[in-house]
Every structure is written in C-alpha cells, then in structure tokens.
Amino acid sequence: MRELNMVKAINDALDVMLARDPDVLVFGEDVGYFGGVFRATEGLQAKHGIRRCFDTPIAEGGIIATAIGMGAQGLRPVPEIQFADYILPAFDQLVSEAARLRYRSGGEFWAPITVRSPYGGGIFGGQTHSQSPEAIFAHITGLKTVIPSTPYDAKGLLIAAIECDDPVIYLEPKRLYNGPFDGHHDREIGTWAGHPAAQVPEGHYTVPLGKAAVVRPGDAVTVLAYGTMVHVALAAVDETGIDAEVIDLRSIVPLDIETIVASANKTGRCVIVHEASRFGGFGGELSSLIQERCFYGLETAIERVAGWDTPYPHAFEWDYFPGPARIAAALRRVMENT
Amino acid sequence: MEMGEGPVRTGKPRGNLPPLELYVPEPRYRPGDTVDYSHLDIPEAGRQPRPDEACEARETWPLTTDLIRVLDDEGSAVGPWNPNLDPETLRRMLRTMALTRAFDDRMYRGQRQGKTSFYMKSTGEEAISVACAHALADDDMVFPSYRQQGILIARGYPLVDMINQIYSNRADRLKGRQLPIMYSARDYGFFTISGNLATQFPQAVGWSMASAIKGDTRIATSFIGEGSSAEGDFHAAMTFAAVYNAPVVLNIVNNQWAISSFSGFAGGERTTFAARAVGYGIAGLRVDGNDTLAVYAAMEWAANRARANLGPTLIEHFTYRAEGHSTSDDPAAYRSAQEREEWPLGDPISRLKAHLIALGEWSDDRHAEMDRELAEEVRAATKEAEKNGILGHGFHHPFHTMFEDVFEELPWHLQEQAEQAIRERQTKWPEWKE
Numbered sequence: 001m002r003e004l005n006m007v008k009a010i011n012d013a014l015d016v017m018l019a020r021d022p023d024v025l026v027f028g029e030d031v032g033y034f035g036g037v038f039r040a041t042e043g044l045q046a047k048h049g050i051r052r053c054f055d056t057p058i059a060e061g062g063i064i065a066t067a068i069g070m071g072a073q074g075l076r077p078v079p080e081i082q083f084a085d086y087i088l089p090a091f092d093q094l095v096s097e098a099a100r101l102r103y104r105s106g107g108e109f110w111a112p113i114t115v116r117s118p119y120g121g122g123i124f125g126g127q128t129h130s131q132s133p134e135a136i137f138a139h140i141t142g143l144k145t146v147i148p149s150t151p152y153d154a155k156g157l158l159i160a161a162i163e164c165d166d167p168v169i170y171l172e173p174k175r176l177y178n179g180p181f182d183g184h185h186d187r188e189i190g191t192w193a194g195h196p197a198a199q200v201p202e203g204h205y206t207v208p209l210g211k212a213a214v215v216r217p218g219d220a221v222t223v224l225a226y227g228t229m230v231h232v233a234l235a236a237v238d239e240t241g242i243d244a245e246v247i248d249l250r251s252i253v254p255l256d257i258e259t260i261v262a263s264a265n266k267t268g269r270c271v272i273v274h275e276a277s278r279f280g281g282f283g284g285e286l287s288s289l290i291q292e293r294c295f296y297g298l299e300t301a302i303e304r305v306a307g308w309d310t311p312y313p314h315a316f317e318w319d320y321f322p323g324p325a326r327i328a329a330a331l332r333r334v335m336e337n338t
Numbered sequence: 339m340e341m342g343e344g345p346v347r348t349g350k351p352r353g354n355l356p357p358l359e360l361y362v363p364e365p366r367y368r369p370g371d372t373v374d375y376s377h378l379d380i381p382e383a384g385r386q387p388r389p390d391e392a393c394e395a396r397e398t399w400p401l402t403t404d405l406i407r408v409l410d411d412e413g414s415a416v417g418p419w420n421p422n423l424d425p426e427t428l429r430r431m432l433r434t435m436a437l438t439r440a441f442d443d444r445m446y447r448g449q450r451q452g453k454t455s456f457y458m459k460s461t462g463e464e465a466i467s468v469a470c471a472h473a474l475a476d477d478d479m480v481f482p483s484y485r486q487q488g489i490l491i492a493r494g495y496p497l498v499d500m501i502n503q504i505y506s507n508r509a510d511r512l513k514g515r516q517l518p519i520m521y522s523a524r525d526y527g528f529f530t531i532s533g534n535l536a537t538q539f540p541q542a543v544g545w546s547m548a549s550a551i552k553g554d555t556r557i558a559t560s561f562i563g564e565g566s567s568a569e570g571d572f573h574a575a576m577t578f579a580a581v582y583n584a585p586v587v588l589n590i591v592n593n594q595w596a597i598s599s600f601s602g603f604a605g606g607e608r609t610t611f612a613a614r615a616v617g618y619g620i621a622g623l624r625v626d627g628n629d630t631l632a633v634y635a636a637m638e639w640a641a642n643r644a645r646a647n648l649g650p651t652l653i654e655h656f657t658y659r660a661e662g663h664s665t666s667d668d669p670a671a672y673r674s675a676q677e678r679e680e681w682p683l684g685d686p687i688s689r690l691k692a693h694l695i696a697l698g699e700w701s702d703d704r705h706a707e708m709d710r711e712l713a714e715e716v717r718a719a720t721k722e723a724e725k726n727g728i729l730g731h732g733f734h735h736p737f738h739t740m741f742e743d744v745f746e747e748l749p750w751h752l753q754e755q756a757e758q759a760i761r762e763r764q765t766k767w768p769e770w771k772e
Contacts (some may be wrong), residue, residue: 062577068543105530106522108530251748
C-alpha cells in the first residue's frame with residue numbers, strides 16, 4: 001500500500017495493465033516521451049517501449065479512429081484526449097463507430113477501447129479547459145462513462161475500464177489530480193496526503209463498473225454526485241449539519257440504480273449535484289429515474305444543483321462552479337419542504 | 339494622423355480591384371446535354387513507368403497525374419504494369435465481376451418488387467473491388483465503403499448470406515439491425531460497413547498500425563469514394579498513415595459522382611485525387627479503374643510495398659458510376675444519360691472479356707453461357723434466401739435480439755426496456771409469440 005495522488009494512481013493503473021497485457025497500449029497528444037501534460041503517462045514509454053506508449057498527431061478524430069481499428073485487430077488501446085473539451089472532433093468516431101460496432105456487426109466486431117480525458121472546472125480553465133461533457137456520452141447507446149473521485153477508485157476503475165470489452169469514456173476530474181477539492185477556493189487547497197482513499201494497493205485490482213459508493217451514510221436526504229462534486233457535497237453536508245447520505249455514482253453508464261433507489265426511498269429527499277450545465281444535464285435523467293421509481297417515497301421535489309446554462313466563464317469561475325454554499329442552500333430547501 | 343487622435347493602424351490601402359466573386363463548380367453536362375469527353379486526357383496504355391516498390395513517395399508524383407493503363411484498344415495487355423496473370427485467374431476475375439453485376443441487377447429488381455427497402459449497385463466499378471481482392475491475400479483486412487460488394491463475392495462469401503442481410507430476415511447475420519448492403523464479414527476480412535462516410539479510412543490505418551505493433555504480416559486496405567475524400571477523416575487517415583509508415587493501402591474510387599454532386603465539389607477540378615498523396619509523403623498511383631489488369635497491378639504494387647514495411651499508398655481509381663447512386667436516386671435529374679455511353683474508359687467487363695478473347699482464352703459463346711449460369715446462380719440464391727423471409731412480411735430474428743449487443747451484456751435499463759417492448763407487442767398482437 002502506498003499513498004498516491006490521483007495522477008499517480010492513474011499512471012500506476014496504466015503501468016500495471018501495460019505490464020500485464022501485451023495488447024494494451026497508450027497513446028495521444030504528448031503522452032509518449034514527455035509523459036503527458038498532466039504527467040499521467042510519465043515514465044511509461046521508457047519502461048514499456050515506444051510501440052506501447054507513443055505520441056500522436058494533434059487530431060482527436062484520428063486518435064479515436066485508429067484506436068477503433070487497433071481494437072478490431074486485437075489490441076486494447078487506451079487513447080488519451082488531452083482535455084475533454086477537445087473530444088468533440090472525435091465525436092463521430094465515438095458515437096457512430098465505437099459505440100455501434102458490436103451492435104451493427106451482430107457481435108462480430110467491438111471496440112475494447114478506454115478513452116481517458118481530463119474534465120471539469122474549478123481551475124480557471126475558461127471555456128475550453130473546464131467542461132463536463134458526461135451527459136453527451138450518457139445519451140449514446142453503446143458507450144460506458146466512468147468518473148472517479150479518489151486515487152483508489154481512479155486506479156481500480158481504470159483497470160476495470162481497460163479490461164472491459166465495451167468502449168469506455170473515462171473522465172478524470174483534473175481538479176482532483178493533486179488533492180481533494182471541497183469548493184472552498186478561498187482557503188488553502190490540500191493534497192491527497194493523509195486521505196484514506198489515497199492509500200492505493202500495488203498491482204492489479206478493480207473497482208467494478210456500474211457500482212456506486214455510499215461515501216457518507218445518512219438518513220435525512222440523498223445526495224447524488226460524482227467527480228469533484230463528491231468532495232464539495234461532503235463539505236456542504238458537514239457545514240449544514242444535515243444527516244445526508246452522499247453517494248458517489250462512479251459510473252454514469254451503467255448506472256447503479258439499486259443503490260440510488262434504496263437511498264432515495266430511505267430518505268425521501270434528493271439533491272443531485274454536477275458541474276455540467278443544468279439543462280439536458282445528467283441530473284435530469286437521475287431526477288426522472290428517481291421520480292419514476294420512488295414517487296410514493298418522496299417527501300418533496302428533487303433538487304438539482306448544477307453549472308449554469310452558459311459556456312464555462314473565466315472571470316466568474318466561482319459564480320459558475322456549484323460550490324458548497326449553493327449545495328448547502330439546496331439541502332436546506334429540501335429539508336424545509338414537507 | 340497624430341498620436342491621440344484615434345486608432346493607429348497600418349495604413350495599407352485595399353486597392354481598387356472589382357468586387358470579389360464566389361466560384362461555385364458546375365459539371366460540364368446536365369440532363370439533355372450532348373456529352374463530349376475530348377477534354378479528358380486519356381493516355382495510351384502501357385506508357386506509364388512502373389517505379390520500384392521501394393521508391394520514395396515523391397518519386398510517384400508523375401504517376402499521380404497520369405493514368406496507369408494496361409489494356410489497350412485492341413484488348414492486348416501492354417507495358418510495365420502488365421501483371422502477367424494466367425488465363426485461369428483472368429477468367430476467374432471476369433466471372434466474379436459478371437457475378438457481381440448479375441447480383442446487383444437481381445437485388446435492384448428485388449428492391450423494386452418490395453422485397454427490401456434499399457439497394458446500391460456497383461455497375462461499372464466491378465473491376466476495382468474484384469481485382470483488388472485478387473491482388474490481396476485473403477486475410478488482409480478490408481475496410482470497405484458500401485460499393486465494394488465485389489470484394490465479398492471475390493472472397494467467396496455466400497450469396498445467400500448477402501441476400502439474407504439485404505432482406506433483414508431470420509438468417510441475417512446482422513439480425514435485421516442494419517440497412518441493406520451494410521455487410522459485416524469478419525471471417526472474410528471484411529469490416530462492418532458504416533453509414534457514416536470515410537470513418538473507415540483512419541480505422542484501416544489503425545488496424546494496420548496494430549499489425550505492425552504486433553509483428554503480424556497482414557496489411558489493411560480501405561475504400562472511399564471521391565466525394566467522401568472531402569471528409570476530415572480522409573486527412574486524419576493520410577496523416578496517421580504517413581506519420582507511422584502504416585502498412586495500409588488507401589483507395590479513392592473516383593466515379594465522378596457523389597449522389598448528385600460531381601467530383602468538382604470534392605476538389606476534383608483543380609487536381610487529381612491521387613495527387614494529394616505526395617503532399618502527405620505517401621506514394622500515389624492513379625489508375626484506369628475500368629482496366630482490371632491495371633487495378634490489379636496497382637494494388638499488388640501497393641500491397642507489396644506495405645508488406646515490406648515500405649509504407650502506405652494512396653490509389654485513385656478513375657471510373658464512372660454507371661447507375662444511380664442508390665434505389666432512392668434518379669440520376670436523370672442531374673446528369674446527362676449520354677455520359678455513361680460516352681465514357682471513354684468503357685466497361686470493365688467488356689474490356690476484360692475482349693482481352694481474353696484476343697488471347698484465344700474466351701469466346702462470345704462461352705461468355706453468354708457464363709452469364710446464363712450466373713443469372714441462375716443468383717436466382718437460386720435468392721430463392722434460398724427468401725425461405726428465410728423478406729423484409730416486412732417474412733421471418734426475422736427473435737424480437738428481443740433488438741436489445742442485444744448494444745453492450746457485451748444487457749444492463750438493467752435495456753433489460754427493462756426489452757421486457758416493456760415485448761409487453762407492447764403482446765398487447766398489439768395477442769396471438770404473437772416468439
């Protein structure tokens with residue numbers, strides 16, 4: 001057991017899989033010699049060779065298309081898209097190809113690829129270094145979408161994603177790379193040092209896709225979150241003193257509906273939290289599922305706390321980012337309604 | 339202007355030229371026009387040099403604006419690109435091309451008879467798919483477009499299975515999920531066809547990179563039309579192929595038409611499609627696509643080059659789409675019917691037939707007899723496939739298969755939807771059971 005931050009946990013997962021499976025390979029813009037703009041692939045090329053970990057042209061569509069072709073030939077590619085904001089040039093390849101290969105070929109071909117991409121805000125990244133596109137992928141039949149919130153989950157989920165024969169979009173909350181962030185930008189931001197979930201086992205282990213984690217049990221209200229917002233939600237819960245049950249979804253697709261429904265039926269109140277903009281966001285799907293399944297168990301309307309329906313701004317970072325105060329207000333509202 | 343009086347700019351004047359005008363390409367001939375192809379530069383067969391397969395990409399430059407041709411007007415095979423094939427291989431290719439045409443004709447009629455929703459013929463382009471298939475090894479991977487049915491037929495894929503797919507019936511290997519002709523045949527090295535144009539071009543590059551990464555000896559090849567070469571995926575494929583020296587052969591089938599838009603809308607007025615190759619550092623060949631021997635020779639050259647780790651090749655096959663784009667298209671609405679008749683490179687089947695006759699290895703009678711046999715072969719396959727149902731009023735796969743293969747396993751939400759859909763079906767048709 002070592003204490004690792006999230007970047008090092010991701011690097012460790014890639015290292016384990018490159019060593020374990022000769023078909024695994026890692027590529028993308030700046031991931032080879034340089035080790036990635038966030039250091040996630042540092043040392044992998046030196047250790048595993050230039051044909052297992054290499055740089056690519058700056059062409060997201062080409063990166064994903066070649067990964068699909070490699071997958072069809074029998075490899076297990078783990079391509080990186082430098083920022084999730086830049087995944088859109090590859091959208092046709094992901095939606096029309098990777099997601100549909102198995103279905104349209106009657107199971108003859110599939111795309112065992114894992115697309116790693118840093119996402120999310122809270123870093124003064126402006127419009128094109130902060131976006132959270134998970135709802136776009138959640139809507140695509142045939143894609144799985146996974147988002148870790150701790151170093152332990154990051155490694156286990158990434159190994160599970162790489163081993164999965166379905167295409168997986170693996171979104172890494174870059175705000176959490178070096179430490180958990182609770183949304184209090186005006187305070188000193190800590191590191192992963194001392195955090196229990198920074199204890200990362202050596203070697204191979206998995207965190208199963210499609211399984212949520214109850215990170216704080218409670219009886220008063222269910223809070224659904226993923227990525228950075230798990231930590232922000234925990235802070236907001238602490239500050240209100242409300243006995244909330246905080247669930248880290250970890251997988252958007254497939255979704256752990258049982259854990260969600262059990263919690264919502266127990267508490268009768270729900271607050272859904274995500275950084276992505278609200279309208280058409282994944283929170284809408286969660287809200288609808290809970291409403292359909294827990295209607296008679298609900299005490300009050302489901303609340304959504306999300307980014308505003310604007311492009312991600314630069315100067316107004318902390319007015320946009322759904323911080324602890326906005327979540328705390330929503331928690332108080334659902335507790336006041338009876 | 340003094341400082342402080344207002345913005346200071348460069349002061350460069352615009353000049354006094356007339357207003358700008360947008361240029362929008364127009365094809366030479368529209369419906370009813372008399373067609374004259376004398377502007378096309380069709381070089382004499384046999385005059386094109388054949389560089390060493392190990393040459394530098396830039397040395398192929400003259401060939402990217404020329405036209406590699408082997409069969410001359412007398413039906414003789416001439417020049418350095420003559421692949422010197424034995425008569426048996428020539429007859430086999432002729433037969434496969436004629437079978438492809440017979441198949442297309444029958445399936446087109448089948449669509450008109452309401453047995454299926456859609457079909458696309460490859461009439462006039464049979465040499466490209468059939469000769470390429472013969473020049474490749476059977477286990478080289480093909481990433482086809484929707485007009486390479488000749489490859490599947492050349493590789494011996496059963497006609498009945500093709501028709502089952504077209505009819506979306508209970509024996510359809512794709513379980514009724516795909517539009518007709520979007521075949522997938524992994525065992526025959528034929529990648530699943532997508533409706534989204536050009537996506538397969540960079541995928542083929544990735545497949546071939548994987549072959550190189552694994553130390554395999556198989557190569558990949560892909561086909562797109564000249565219209566699809568305008569897609570961004572064309573550029574991605576060329577860039578990745580060049581960067582990684584990928585063992586891939588990339589083919590542009592330039593049949594002059596992308597549905598109703600002529601090749602000028604893909605950039606074909608200013609240069610050839612093959613000429614793009616050298617700009618990427620890729621070898622380029624431009625070949626008479628109605629000359630079976632020239633197509634074979636070009637693919638063989640490119641495949642040898644790829645197999646020897648010498649890198650990728652782009653081949654432009656210059657041909658003519660003799661029929662409508664699809665059963666949903668009427669070419670009389672946008673082009674002159676005379677184009678097909680006047681096409682200076684003729685018909686690929688007639689030209690190979692004339693060559694075999696000139697060699698004393700074939701005859702009009704044998705050809706007529708072969709055509710009768712092929713029509714019967716297709717008819718028999720059609721009857722066999724119809725036992726498995728036709729679209730709309732025949733048998734199909736079990737209903738619940740609609741929900742399978744989205745993922746490797748059914749997640750809960752698909753399981754629930756499958757159950758709901760079956761309930762809906764039972765309400766609609768109480769007598770229905772699977």
